[in-house]
Amino acid sequence: MSTTSPLNLTSTDNPLVEGLERLPVHPTSLVIFGATGDLAHRKLLPALYNLAHEGQLPERFEMIGVGRRDQEHEDFRDAALDSIERYSRRKPDPNVLDGLLNDMRYIQGNFDDDGVYTELGRTLVEFDEQAGRQLDRVFYLSTAPEFFPLIAGKLGAAELSQADDSEVRIVVEKPFGYDLASARKLNAQLLEVFEESQIFRIDHYLGKETVQNLMALRFANALFEPVWNRNYIDHVQITASEDIGIGTRAGYYERSGALRDLVQNHMLQLLALLAMEPPTAFDADRLRDEKLKVLEAIVPPSIDDVAEMTVRAQYGPGVVGGVRVPGYLQEDGVAPDSRTETYAALRLHVSNWRWAGVPFYLRTGKRLSRKLTEIAVVLRPVPHVALQSSGSVGIQANQIVFTLQPDEGVSVSIGAKIPGSRMRIRPVNMEFRYGTSFLSESPEAYERLILDAMRGDATLFTRNDEIEALWGIIDPILRAWEADTTSEIPQYPAGSSGPDEAGALLTDGSVWRRL
Amino acid sequence: MSEDVWSEQDTNPDAIEAALRELLRRRHAENESLAPARVLNLIVIVDREWKGEIANRLERAGRYHASRTVLCAVEAGRTTLDAVATVSYTEPHDGRIGVMHEQVVIDLGPEHLEGLQTIADPVLVSEIPTVAWSPHGYREAVRSLLPLIDVMLIDSDDEGDAASAFERAQELREETYIVDLAWLRTTPWRERLAASFDLPQRLAALSEVAALEVRHQERSNASALLLAGWLASRLDWQRSPLRPERGGTLEGAARRSDGEVVVAVRPLRQEAPGLVGVTVACAQGSSLSLQRGQGGLDAHERTPDGVEREWKILGASRGEGGILGEGVRQALLRDPTYLPALKAAQEMLPA
Numbered sequence: 001m002s003t004t005s006p007l008n009l010t011s012t013d014n015p016l017v018e019g020l021e022r023l024p025v026h027p028t029s030l031v032i033f034g035a036t037g038d039l040a041h042r043k044l045l046p047a048l049y050n051l052a053h054e055g056q057l058p059e060r061f062e063m064i065g066v067g068r069r070d071q072e073h074e075d076f077r078d079a080a081l082d083s084i085e086r087y088s089r090r091k092p093d094p095n096v097l098d099g100l101l102n103d104m105r106y107i108q109g110n111f112d113d114d115g116v117y118t119e120l121g122r123t124l125v126e127f128d129e130q131a132g133r134q135l136d137r138v139f140y141l142s143t144a145p146e147f148f149p150l151i152a153g154k155l156g157a158a159e160l161s162q163a164d165d166s167e168v169r170i171v172v173e174k175p176f177g178y179d180l181a182s183a184r185k186l187n188a189q190l191l192e193v194f195e196e197s198q199i200f201r202i203d204h205y206l207g208k209e210t211v212q213n214l215m216a217l218r219f220a221n222a223l224f225e226p227v228w229n230r231n232y233i234d235h236v237q238i239t240a241s242e243d244i245g246i247g248t249r250a251g252y253y254e255r256s257g258a259l260r261d262l263v264q265n266h267m268l269q270l271l272a273l274l275a276m277e278p279p280t281a282f283d284a285d286r287l288r289d290e291k292l293k294v295l296e297a298i299v300p301p302s303i304d305d306v307a308e309m310t311v312r313a314q315y316g317p318g319v320v321g322g323v324r325v326p327g328y329l330q331e332d333g334v335a336p337d338s339r340t341e342t343y344a345a346l347r348l349h350v351s352n353w354r355w356a357g358v359p360f361y362l363r364t365g366k367r368l369s370r371k372l373t374e375i376a377v378v379l380r381p382v383p384h385v386a387l388q389s390s391g392s393v394g395i396q397a398n399q400i401v402f403t404l405q406p407d408e409g410v411s412v413s414i415g416a417k418i419p420g421s422r423m424r425i426r427p428v429n430m431e432f433r434y435g436t437s438f439l440s441e442s443p444e445a446y447e448r449l450i451l452d453a454m455r456g457d458a459t460l461f462t463r464n465d466e467i468e469a470l471w472g473i474i475d476p477i478l479r480a481w482e483a484d485t486t487s488e489i490p491q492y493p494a495g496s497s498g499p500d501e502a503g504a505l506l507t508d509g510s511v512w513r514r515l
Numbered sequence: 516m517s518e519d520v521w522s523e524q525d526t527n528p529d530a531i532e533a534a535l536r537e538l539l540r541r542r543h544a545e546n547e548s549l550a551p552a553r554v555l556n557l558i559v560i561v562d563r564e565w566k567g568e569i570a571n572r573l574e575r576a577g578r579y580h581a582s583r584t585v586l587c588a589v590e591a592g593r594t595t596l597d598a599v600a601t602v603s604y605t606e607p608h609d610g611r612i613g614v615m616h617e618q619v620v621i622d623l624g625p626e627h628l629e630g631l632q633t634i635a636d637p638v639l640v641s642e643i644p645t646v647a648w649s650p651h652g653y654r655e656a657v658r659s660l661l662p663l664i665d666v667m668l669i670d671s672d673d674e675g676d677a678a679s680a681f682e683r684a685q686e687l688r689e690e691t692y693i694v695d696l697a698w699l700r701t702t703p704w705r706e707r708l709a710a711s712f713d714l715p716q717r718l719a720a721l722s723e724v725a726a727l728e729v730r731h732q733e734r735s736n737a738s739a740l741l742l743a744g745w746l747a748s749r750l751d752w753q754r755s756p757l758r759p760e761r762g763g764t765l766e767g768a769a770r771r772s773d774g775e776v777v778v779a780v781r782p783l784r785q786e787a788p789g790l791v792g793v794t795v796a797c798a799q800g801s802s803l804s805l806q807r808g809q810g811g812l813d814a815h816e817r818t819p820d821g822v823e824r825e826w827k828i829l830g831a832s833r834g835e836g837g838i839l840g841e842g843v844r845q846a847l848l849r850d851p852t853y854l855p856a857l858k859a860a861q862e863m864l865p866a
Contacts, residue, residue, distance in 0.1 A: 014713045016709035016712055024710035052830070054830065055706065057829055059826075094810075095831075096810045096829050096830065096831045130824075132818065406610050437554060
């Protein structure tokens with residue numbers, strides 16, 4: 001007979017969790033507001049199916065869709081089935097799919113209708129009673145942003161924002177605010193009803209493997225940290241280019257533009273992760289504290305500086321993939337005199353000890369030559385070149401490139417000798433690609449983030465002070481651009497690499513990387 | 516899926532390695548978007564007449580393919596090596612990269628097994644982990660490979676009886692890290708039990724477990740004992756040998772700090788290998804039972820006041836192909852709970 005010490009279960013540590021890859025998620029009712037919308041259709045419902053397929057949903061999982069479309073539960077289930085069959089990353093297992101859809105409910109109504117919240121409360125209680133315990137509740141706001149404060153307020157008024165015996169959380173989709181003032185107002189409105197620890201502001205870029213790998217690469221390798229500073233890094237380029245136009249989203253895009261759509265959230269988050277100091281622990285607040293310090297160290301351009309530090313442009317007619325496409329001003333739903341930018345480029349500086357003097361260049365645009373999201377860290381050139389360079393492209397500065405799209409991975413460019421009798425150098429790449437180096441398929445960002453929200457892990461979500469710091473950087477640019485109603489907005493041909501004017505942002509002879 | 520193939524009779528490891536290198540070089544020269552996978556090597560030793568079936572099993576492992584698979588097919592009386600090397604890939608589109616996987620099938624004889632390391636070593640990709648799997652025995656081949664490999668893939672459910680399976684696992688773990696497919700068959704059950712008892716209301720009940728019943732397919736008693744061993748080791752139960760009862764059931768008891776846990780491991784009819792169900796009952800009359808069902812596990816809960824509830828916990832079956840794929844994937848990870856579970860399972864084996 002073996003001898004063992006007595007088990008001490010007075011702590012909240014669950015001894016069964018040790019060694020498991022998947023951490024427990026407590027029984028949850030998930031409520032999706034805007035459940036008939038495009039995000040739910042393309043991303044959220046397929047993500048939920050994939051979590052169910054892999055056995056990652058909580059042991060008891062209930063879902064309620066709330067939307068304005070007049071339909072029955074059965075219609076909603078049919079639409080969910082269609083979404084999952086079309087957009088799931090794997091072929092659905094009919095038994096799992098049935099199990100997921102069987103008890104899905106739909107509540108129809110306007111978001112300002114008290115009856116919706118009464119019905120919602122009744123359904124949630126019904127689920128609790130079936131389970132014999134109060135389930136955790138997650139309210140996912142996948143609606144137009146003007147409904148965020150309304151829905152939060154109504155949830156509070158219906159006493160659904162707090163529970164005695166379970167956790168209640170609210171997930172807020174982007175855009176979080178329209179500018180700094182509206183973001184502050186929205187934060188205040190949400191915080192009137194929910195505590196900060198209950199609020200999960202989503203930025204789906206943070207759910208991508210490569211974004212998280214930025215931290216792994218920086219903080220799990222001694223190789224990079226010694227050069228990760230102003231002494232060795234010349235500049236950083238962050239690019240998020242798309243080859244598509246605005247499609248049917250003219251209404252949204254006319255109000256948003258490239259700066260709000262991608263720079264204010266995703267791209268500045270990437271900058272923060274790249275530039276932050278090592279957190280003392282990988283937990284939500286430690287990590288977000290460090291990101292916040294970086295964002296606060298970025299001096300927002302003064303209105304006078306905006307013209308020199310930023311470029312905006314619109315795509316004109318052009319050819320993409322061999323097909324002629326219209327310019328932005330010719331797109332359906334776009335005002336012919338629209339000044340909304342479809343391209344934005346910025347030069348920013350992080351004013352702290354590590355990064356003083358290192359420019360961070362950000363660019364994003366629609367209808368560019370290809371779809372690409374990457375962060376390129378360009379190192380300073382070597383101080384003395386003893387090797388001959390004639391007959392070759394010569395020695396080029398090393399670059400560390402994190403690619404998020406189309407393939408997730410990292411490459412490091414190094415100079416290597418060209419085979420032959422002469423000492424000629426050209427850059428070659430050392431590449432790491434997820435597809436070649438790991439067996440696991442990267443889960444969709446929304447799968448990870450939905451699971452984290454249900455588990456209450458806010459590490460990959462944006463905190464209120466972070467949101468305000470992000471808007472604080474962008475706000476002067478927005479105001480300067482809005483105030484300028486006369487200067488011509490540069491045009492770039494669809495299918496090109498962007499406006500020529502963007503080249504002028506780069507200093508000291510640097511050039512944009514080829515898309 | 517496209518393939519480039521090379522083959523040679525009466526060949527040698529250097530020729531095989533050179534052929535693989537040339538296949539990869541030529542394919543990459545034709546399409547720079549194709550890159551070789553570099554995750555791990557897998558060496559498989561099989562009876563020649565079953566090599567097709569094993570190759571099919573590996574194919575069903577889904578996306579968890581080794582980067583380079585070396586399938587050694589043992590044929591009685593053979594004294595020379597014949598080899599077929601294949602590089603398979605799907606042409607990439609839209610600026611993406613494509614991944615190439617390599618497979619080498621080497622027909623060899625029993626006399627090659629003692630020195631198998633010298634055949635396999637030159638054919639492997641260096642600097643990535645190497646996993647070996649020998650589903651048809653061939654212990655001399657495994658012995659030869661042990662200095663070369665990082666992980667041994669075993670299946671304790673395949674050994675015939677759990678006692679010798681566990682003994683073999685203990686022997687091997689002295690030499691290398693082991694991944695046991697019988698253990699991986701218990702993964703969804705362990706995850707679900709961990710999640711179920713993570714609720715504050717249920718967590719306290721873990722220290723009051725009064726009975727454990729693990730139900731298993733007849734050939735999977737190693738999996739069942741490993742699950743029982745896992746609970747016993749995680750919850751610090753004092754283990755003692757179970758008694759064999761009618762129909763292959765094992766019964767007995769373990770001791771927790773302030774009480775006894777009645778343990779039963781019961782074989783049942785089921786087509787799929789692995790577990791059929793598990794029931795954990797607590798001292799105050801509550802119990803939680805999980806049973807394999809269509810599209811997930813069927814859960815049945817009884818509360819201390821006698822209320823009963825049933826529901827479905829969603830999850831697709833991985834199938835045996837998925838289990839093997841998971842075994843390959845687990846070779847890159849380290850599970851600190853297997854060895855304590857194995858030790859506890861051994862202590863619960865009938866005396």
